[in-house]
Amino acid sequence: MRVLLVCLAGLLVCLKTADSHSLPQKDYETDSSKHDITIPLNDTSGNNSSSVPDNSNGIFDSNTTTFIARSVTRVGKKESMGIYAHKNGKVKKILEGSMAVSPWSSKSRAYLGNKDGIYVYDTETEKLEKYGNLSDNVIGIAKENRTDDLYILTEDHVVYKVTEEGTKKIKVNEAEHAERIALDWDDNLYYIGANNQPYVVASDGAKKIEGLPANSTPTLISRPPITIEHGAWFISGQQAYIIYPNATSELYVFNDQEKLEYEKRNRAVQAIFLQVRDQTEE
Template sequence: MIISTTFALTLLLIAVNAAPSSENEDLLVVTKDFFSEDIIKYTSTHDIVRLVVPLNGLNFDDDSDNFSTENDDGSALIFFVEADIDDKGNKDYKGLYVFKKNVATKLLENGRGAAPVNDDSKNVFLAATDGLYVYNVKENKAEKYGTLNDNIIDIEKENSSSVLYIITANHELYKVTEEGTKKTKVEGVGDAQRVVLDYSDNIYYYGEDKQPYVINAEGVKKISGLPENPSSVTLIKPPFVLDDCVAFVSDDKGYYLYANGTSRFTEFVLEAKPTAYGIEATLVQYFAYNKRIYEINIVALILGEMKNSLDLGFLKDKKESVKSLATRSRSQLHP
């Protein structure tokens, strides 16, 4: 059946321990009807190609899942990257921004990504074509971090340490330590295009062939069970309630990638595919589509407090689980 829904809800199903769909159920198709005007948070003249929602003191009070007051309206402070995308998928980057107090501020003209520290601090590391930066929340600007001057196209942060991971313009993956002054090449990785860490610090990346891999204590392993020759793929930071898993879009289909090297089709098809996903916060999520950022409050939708064209019939039996999840803090879920 075709319903006006979103990839966020299938992620939420896993988050509240929903059983996988049976092979006989119809596919759930995401349509453009989901992206309604009443949930637009920001409109750009360029495509938004990266969204990051910090799970730290920028957005959460201590031991709370409620957004803090960095934004006056109680929504999240988010980082995003803009670019113009041509017919072949090539990107002409237009800068790294922070959206704070309902105002978008360009932090770095040459910015490519952001990696928050997932603790009670307000630290966020930024990647640019001339090295690493850190976000200064008081002055709302980027400041140089460390001594590296590499052309960095992607960045991620370990949850359990101060280690950063970066991908350079020549598509090599490095581990960055000693406060941004030392980098060590991650061996066994070729043509890395994008890197994402799950909340157990397993590393996922895909190469030029658009096939994803996972790196952990067992080494580098190709993820099994996925289409062999996709034309486009996207790695997605998952909701923080998932430990050993990330989300992945291959062409127009959604999958979960697991740390043991397996995958599972979510039975979601994206007829209208976002250009970026910011779903880390679980119950309030952000999507970029058609040069706009949309804010989705899952709880408000399910409880009927937010108007939208979503058909939530398949989630009715999950209402109590969602309400329970909404009352749990980050520290309860991730000590």
């Protein structure tokens, strides 16, 4: 059975502009005093861990598992309401108090970060289990493309590489004061620093990504959700960029087919958005 795993990595937005440089715009309102839902952007299918995803067959069929992290903002502070899994038209909460899911997985497993360590969720059996023996408060998590090793970001903004099935962690000293982390398809590590600037971790230390607009504010950093073989996906405002392991960047221009895919994806996501909201407010 083909398993298509969709992992959250930021707000999914829909196309309302003819500007091919711009990201799609949101077509729903978010009231900061009410529930705020982070919607999936990344997806992959099949079992070939070296392949770039192909969205041509649609992303929300009966074999798709979609993860949605829900939060509520109270007095200007975002509080987690947990992670939900949507499959076969049904929604269920799988982990309380968590906001971190590993984006992109080629297998039927997703890794989730929580305040007491790492969990793994099997999308076929729909079972959640503790992964390894770490007890860190994990606020960000990413899985390597070629191996089962993970990178985690802890509450105190330290990055670790996690190996040996979650039993060993190694501090990534080059990634200082990280706010978010991401891997590209070649397993290069990127992070957003305390100054809101993106960096790539190279063999000779962390390097600031060049070529981005001054004072750019990151909305999202992740593996590319489209067929780009090298580099990571960086969004600032409504503009998408590809950032590369040599610390350069370039503006990404959407083609017509990609715009159609975003429109189709947005319609499917909105239906899930409403289902989660209605179910959790009952």
